[in-house]
Amino acid sequence: MNISKIRIVAQDEILRGVKSRHVWFFSSALAFICILAMHYSTSLAFLFSDPGNIPFTYISFMIILIIGPFFILVTAFDSISNEVENGTVRYIISKIDRASFVLGKFCFLFIIFAFLTFIVAIVGQVDNFTSGNVFDLQKMIFFWLFSSLYLGCFISIFTFVSILSGNNKIAFTMSAVLLGITIYFFMQGGIEYLRYLTPPYYAFAVSETMKNLPGENDYFNIIKNLFSMLVFIIATLSIDVLVFKRRDL
């Protein structure tokens, strides 16, 4: 693994890559939906227990939690399989190590989504502030960290599927099936150990924090779940790299 090579792959993909426009479009669409929902939430103020304190951050967080994975699916499913199918991967792997390539691809998607969730986080707090509430920097940072790590979990999952797949059609089908299985696992309240394998489990666990200012007891919960998602990403990426290293290209 070479950090500078990871940076080169990610940087080139973000600025000039063939998927760059596609990813920017879908990630911007997700951010736009979040901002739109926050904007129109003032019209729905009567739905909240305290109409004077609309939880803008909570609204956008729920949108990211529910529809975010679908946006990741359409942007990440072919991140590796497209290069393998086209044969362009041969030029790259004959120059750099495989781990740098996989991590570069992950960083490309992660950086774009993290950047746009940061924009959503700022807009959420600005909306909050202009509605007469305090500008809550702490909540903004929590929202950004949870949203980006949550989406990062799915990027690493779909990158794994993309590595396994021989072509884009298989990659898309497998990714869609895996997303279905993930949602199913999460919904299985009785089978708790399966929930630990799903990113929504950690994200929903802190969703209430996005409504109100966190209490003292909430911090442990926040740190625990942030750490869990980080471990989830590192573990999945390690598997991604190991599997890709054993693949014939």
Add this chain to the structure above:
Amino acid sequence: MATAISIKNLYKKYGPRYVLEDLSFDVEKGSIYGFLGQNGAGKTTTIKILSGLSIPNGGQILIDNMDLSLEADKIKNILGLVPQDSEFYDERTALSQMNYFARLKGLSKDEGQEQSMLLLERVGLENEMTKKVGSFSHGMKKRLSIAQALLNDPKILILDEPTNGLDPVGVRQVKQIIRDCNDNGITIFASSHNLLEIQEICTHIGILKNGRLITEGTIGDIRRLESNGVITVGIYNMSPEIVSLVEGVEYVVKTELKEKNILEIYVNSKTDVKPELNKLIVNNGGQVFKLIENSLSLEDAYLSATEMKE
């Protein structure tokens, strides 16, 4: 002679089938090694393993005296690969892709830009630098593929079917580029099933069949090697005794009396047997007035070698 590539007991299997079996050979530094074989012989698999795209099931590969399994990153810096299918990012310009590959090869932004432009000029794409690769012909893509492989001055250039699908002009251009690279000290390892191009540009060849190297050597060696070569002998005093004496020699496959005193001797030997045959005939009273070896074309030698190993 120092070796650029050394392959020892290489194995590769897909499922239960071995595509490479106990493959061993050396490529001398500064040579142009043609890796010859029919489709499905295992040429591309060998090249993929050499360039780190495929994982072998056994064996050892040394490139410039570095073990591929231990020092793959260092090896990638001295290796240039031209894959069989020259597919690029169609939406990007040739220069943009070259710049990207240059950075991956460890060049700085400025160095990469400078070297990319020089190499594109070297392969005759100086007027196409800012055009999208999607509009390129197959030949132009092949030249771009060679250009990217030459980034950061590799010591070894590996080409998989470099002239496959090219028109005669394209073939000539690519061959000239390969020769130029070799003149600049780059060791070339090129696979092909096109015998003519191998014959023209290579200094050494190896013939692969069903994942095994059946023969290797210089072009001249290969022609002699495994060849059922024909030696024509003219003897003034031809006699049945001399013919039967010649037929009794170990490496003589058969003889044919063409005229009253012209004998065609079919031999199967890796060495030059003319002096030995001449001595045998003369010592037994034959008066030799002509002794010619009919050199086989490489194609004949290739077909002979592959058929014999069936």
